[in-house]
Amino acid sequence: MLTKRIIPCLDIKNGRTVKGVSFVNLQDAGDPVELAARYSGEGADELCLLDITATLEGRSTFIKVVEEVASAVSIPFTVGGGISSENQVEVLLSRGADKVSVNTSAVKDPDLITRLSKAFGNQCVVVAIDARFTEGKWQVVSHAGTRATGIAAEEWAKEVCDRGAGEILLTSFTADGSRKGFSLDITSQISNLLPIPVIASGGAGKPAHFYDVFTEGGADAALAAGIFHYGLVSIEEVKSYLDKKGIAVRFQG
C-alpha cells in the first residue's frame, strides 16, 4: 500500500539551516547536510530544501549544499527557492536533486510550469502554492506570503495541474507557525479536486495534526519544519502515532 509521506523542510540561508516563522526571526539550526542525514536516519520519507538566500553568492553555496545532501542521503529530495528558469533546474537536477519546486516565479510566469514539465518530466515539477484565508476565501499569496495575488487558490491549483505540475506543495499561511494543525478545508478541497498528489504544509504541532491532514485533509504527504527542528516531536513519534491509528506509513527496513 502506498504510504503517507512525512517530509521535513530545511530552510537554507548562506549554507546553514535556519528556523523561524514565515521567514522572520531566523535562528541558526545547524549544518543542512548533517540535518538531512539525521532526518533520513529517523525515517523521513523525503526532504525539502528551500533556498531563502537572495544573493548570487548564496545561490552558489546552496548548489554546493544540494550536491552534498545528494551524496549523503539515499531518499528523494526537492529543492526550491528562487527558481525561475530551465537552466537553474538543469543545474539542480544534475547535482542530484530529484524534484524542484517553483512558487512566485510560476505565479508571475505560469508558462514556466509547462516548460519545465516538458523539459524534465512532470515527476520532478512541484508547484508550491502559498495560500491565505482572507475576505472569506483562500487566496494565493506570493513573495514568501508578503503579496496578495487576488487569485483563488483552487483555480490556481487546477491551472498548475493542467500545465503539468507533478505534485502540489500547499502551504497555508493562515496556519503556518501556529502549531494548531494544518488547514484541512483547503487541503481537502484541492486534494479532492486534482488527480495529482498534494503535500500539505503549515501548522503542524503534534502527531494528531498529521492524522487529521491525511484523513480529513486528504493529503498524500505532509511537510513540517519547526516541530522537527525544535525537537518538539520526532518523525518516529509521528509515524508510530499514525501507524497505531491505521494510517499506512513506512518504517525503515
Added chain:
Amino acid sequence: MKQNIKIVRYGAGNIASVVNALSRLGIDAGLAACPADLEKADKLIFPGVGHAKPAMESLKLTGLDRALKEFSRPVLGICLGMQLMASSSEEGNMKGLGLFNVTIKRFSGKEKVPHMGWNSIRGLNGPLFERLSEESHVYFVHSYYMPRTDFTAACCSYGVEFSAAAWRDNFFGVQFHPEKSGYTGEKILENFINL
C-alpha cells in the same frame, strides 16, 4: 574483486543519484554513452526518467539499443530503463527493446498519477531480493507500469497489481528507484553488484 560497472547515459534523465548511490557502496561507476563503452563492462545500470519515445530514439541513434539487447552480463534497468526493456509502451506508442514480452500501460484507475512515494513490494523472487523481507518499502515515481508477466520478480499494487521488478536471464528491471529507497534500495543495489 574490482568490478567495472557502467551506467548507460543516453540523455534520458539524470544519473547523479545512481552515481551517488553506487559511490556510497564504494563503487566508482563509469558512464557508457556508446556501444564500445559497453565492451569492458561487467555490469550495466540502465536508468531513465522522462518520456519513453525520445528516450528510445536516443538509444537507437547511438546503437545502444542493439548493444544492450546483446549484452550478456547483468543489466539493471531502473524506472523508465525497465520500461524500455519491454516490447512496447502505450507512452507515445514506443517500440522497446523487447527483452520482456509485455506492453507498458498507463495507470487509468481512480488513483492519483504519478504513483509517487513509498509503496510495499511482495512476491519477491530472484537474486536482487536476497536478504529482503516481503512488504519492504521502496520509492516509486511513475505514470506508466509494466503489467504482471511470467517475468515478474516483485509485485506492487496501486489500483492494479503491477510488476515492481522483472527478471529474465541476465536482465533485471525495477520500476522503483533503488538509488532513492534508503537501506532497502541499498541492499538491492548491493545484491546486483554481488551477482
